[in-house]
Amino acid sequence: MTDQRLVGRTYETQPFDVTEQSIRAYMDAVGDTRSSDPLEAPPTYAMVYGYDAYWQLWSDHEVAMDVARLVHGDQRFTFHRPVRPGDRIRTTGRLANVTVRGEMELVTFEANARDDQGQPVSESTSLFIIRKP
Amino acid sequence: MSTTAALLYEAVEVGQALPSLRKRVTVEQIRAYAEASADRNPIHLDEGFARSVGLPGVIAHGMLTMAFANQMVTDWLGDRSRLKRLDGRFGGMVQPGDEVTCTGTVARNDEAARRVIVNLVVTNQRGEKVLTKGVAEAEFPKNEPLK
Numbered sequence: 001m002t003d004q005r006l007v008g009r010t011y012e013t014q015p016f017d018v019t020e021q022s023i024r025a026y027m028d029a030v031g032d033t034r035s036s037d038p039l040e041a042p043p044t045y046a047m048v049y050g051y052d053a054y055w056q057l058w059s060d061h062e063v064a065m066d067v068a069r070l071v072h073g074d075q076r077f078t079f080h081r082p083v084r085p086g087d088r089i090r091t092t093g094r095l096a097n098v099t100v101r102g103e104m105e106l107v108t109f110e111a112n113a114r115d116d117q118g119q120p121v122s123e124s125t126s127l128f129i130i131r132k133p
Numbered sequence: 134m135s136t137t138a139a140l141l142y143e144a145v146e147v148g149q150a151l152p153s154l155r156k157r158v159t160v161e162q163i164r165a166y167a168e169a170s171a172d173r174n175p176i177h178l179d180e181g182f183a184r185s186v187g188l189p190g191v192i193a194h195g196m197l198t199m200a201f202a203n204q205m206v207t208d209w210l211g212d213r214s215r216l217k218r219l220d221g222r223f224g225g226m227v228q229p230g231d232e233v234t235c236t237g238t239v240a241r242n243d244e245a246a247r248r249v250i251v252n253l254v255v256t257n258q259r260g261e262k263v264l265t266k267g268v269a270e271a272e273f274p275k276n277e278p279l280k
Contacts, residue, residue: 022169029169030200031156032207040213044203047196051171067174068186072195074222074266082214131187 002063002098002105009063011056011093015116016049018087040082046122049083050111053093054126057109063095065107066130073106074127080120088116096125103132139211142273145249151237154205158193160229166197193227198264202253205235206269218270221253225263232258237269247273 023041027033032042047054058067083089090113097108107128113121167173172194175182183191199221207213227233237253253267 025165025169029162029165030197030204031162032200032204034208036213042200042203042207042213043216043219044196044200047172048170055171068176068182070174070176071192071226072223074220075195075199076218076220078218079216133187 002065002095002107004098006060006063007095007098009060009095011053011060013050013052013056013091013093015088015090016052018049018083018085018089020085022048023083023085038084040084043077043079043082043122045083046077046079046111046113046124049087049089050091050093050113050122050124053091053111054109057093057095065128069131069133071129071131072126073129076125078123080122081115083121087121089113089121090116105130105132139215140209140273142247142249145239145242147239147241149239151205151209151239151251153237154201154208154235155232156201156235157232158197158227158229160191163191163193163197163229166194166200170194170196172196189226190228193229193231195223198223198227198233198255201233202235202237202255202264202267202269205237206251206253206271209237210271215271215273216269217248217272218268220269221255221264221267223263224265225257225261227257227263231263233263235264237267240268247275249273 092112094110096110099106109126111124235255237251240250240252242249249271251269255264
């Protein structure tokens with residue numbers, strides 16, 4: 001069980017340098033290969049440039065989430081602008097809430113992504129469900 | 134696929150169905166998604182591990198399903214930069230071999246803001262909903278170029 005006192009903890013990523021190669025690998029993986037000029041990442045690529053924030057949460061030994069029993073329950077995104085090769089994006093993650101529902105633990109995580117001008121790129125709210133053994 | 138012309142706001146009607154998108158999920162696609170996203174949780178990659186933690190086998194990343202819903206909407210819009218919001222609840226697990234279908238309906242529009250709200254759902258081949266409460270919001274340019 002995650003300690004309630006850890007709610008509010010934040011996680012900063014290193015700058016993520018968006019490349020054409022990374023966008024195209026994502027597009028190929030999900031099968032969304034429609035080209036555009038200039039190349040713009042599918043909006044859900046937010047999970048790629050922000051991944052390190054999620055990883056820091058999942059590997060935080062004090063939060064101690066059992067990631068083998070983690071399922072993604074709910075996801076919300078707001079997109080402020082398209083993401084293109086050359087963008088440099090930092091994401092701040094925040095452990096926003098922890099609740100228990102029956103045998104499950106529900107963890108809410110927010111991620112705010114900004115470009116190197118400090119302008120908002122996207123916001124994400126994820127609900128992770130930790131199934132009990 | 135090549136670049137397509139963007140949808141005009143005037144062509145959108147409440148109640149209109151979006152062209153559906155069907156995807157067959159494979160082990161190879163889940164592996165490719167794990168590599169592209171860096172999310173290499175073994176529940177997505179290791180059959181034995183997935184079973185050991187009570188799953189029926191490896192499962193697809195929820196975000197892969199959401200990427201399909203994203204694609205259906207942006208294929209319809211013809212312009213990825215117009216998607217401003219995307220929400221969904223992962224109502225069921227997706228496993229290799231599953232065929233999922235994304236469907237969407239225009240729920241309402243906001244003439245002044247030139248925004249359109251679409252309700253989305255993703256179902257599997259058994260008709261079970263794997264993504265529910267899906268909502269996408271798109272914003273159209275104020276002055277669209279005449280074709």
